[in-house]
Amino acid sequence: MSIDRLFPNLTEDNQAELERFGDILKRVWPLKAKHREKLKYDIRDMSRGLTTERSERKIDYLSEARFLSPYLTYFLPWNLYRMSRLFTGLELDIPDGSEVADLGSGPLTTVMALWMSRPHLRERRINFTCMDRAPKSLQAGLKLFNAVAGENSPWRVRTVKANFTDHIKRKADLVIAANAFNELDWSGRVARPQAEKLAQHMAGATTETGRILLIETGVRLTGRIIAEMRTQLMQTGFKPIAPCPHVEECPMPATGQGAPWCHFNFSVKDAPTWLQTLSAEARLEKEGVSMNFLYLSRKGGKDWGAVRIISEPFKFHGGRAQYACSHKGLTLVDHGEKQRPLFPGQSLVPNWPANPKTDLKSGALILPNTKEKR
Incomplete structure (x- = not known):
């Protein structure tokens, strides 16, 4: 008997918001004709830089103007789609007056995805502190968010140039790191002490009843990152809410070449038409997308043997x-x-x-x- 489902199909409202985002991009981030013609090649080049050639990529690549346009027009929308699917099915309620800290925020992807997928939150006063090393990316994201949410939104977004472990002034009710930790070096002996430091920082920045949400794009490397962060966050007193149905050792830690890793694949049939067209132009058509994530609190979820x-x-x-x-x-x-x-x-x-x-x-x-x- 099925009792719940992560990644349900998008609501009609969420689909409409993602479709509308294509027009918002054209208005807020317009491209000259020659740049628009070259966009499909820039997207393809950047895709290689984020995957097969990632070792050659600069850590602050979104500070460079030549990377920002392909990221905003292709990678950002696909991440909005992934997160919308997750947020639609995840038990995620942010009370009025809450503080949210978004580490490695980039162009405010998480904030926009929350607004698009959780309409009941749109009238609440929520304070977001969005931290990233690339101010240009934050500024571009803020312009896009203001266009998405409108001038009268009660959400307050503060952008801060900062590293992952820089001090957060106010303890947060929700600390998020989305598509962020994969930017770091997780090789060899670096992984465990790095995860320990990040876990202690996030736990220390969270209120007693606060929650932590990690999101990555579902490849083997991020499976290993999530598994290591799970171990270290549990050492600080946090317990999984989802996707883990238990608090035992992770059985899918991606520690070996053939070892399984925890990730989820889901369809893109309800992704926006304009984004699928752009993907085809760049010869990066998608039949599905992947994601891994970890959602925790000190209380954890119900451990009833699911x-x-x-x-x-x-x-x-x-x-x-x-x-x-x-x-x-x-x-x-x-x-x-x-x-x-x-x-x-x-x-x-x-x-x-x-x-x-x-x-x-x-x-x-x-x-x-x-x-x-x-």
């Missing part, structure tokens, strides 16, 4: 199966020939056999899906 589906379905012994996470560790949910697979991010109430079998390939415990989905 199993969280992680992977897409695959063939298994004549039927279909999916990898999942549970308090027992890496789990393989066997749907057999009759049961319908679930969406990545959905949870189910397990009916564990007395002596579960082990999948020889992955080492995962096999959980037969014996219940009808509702």
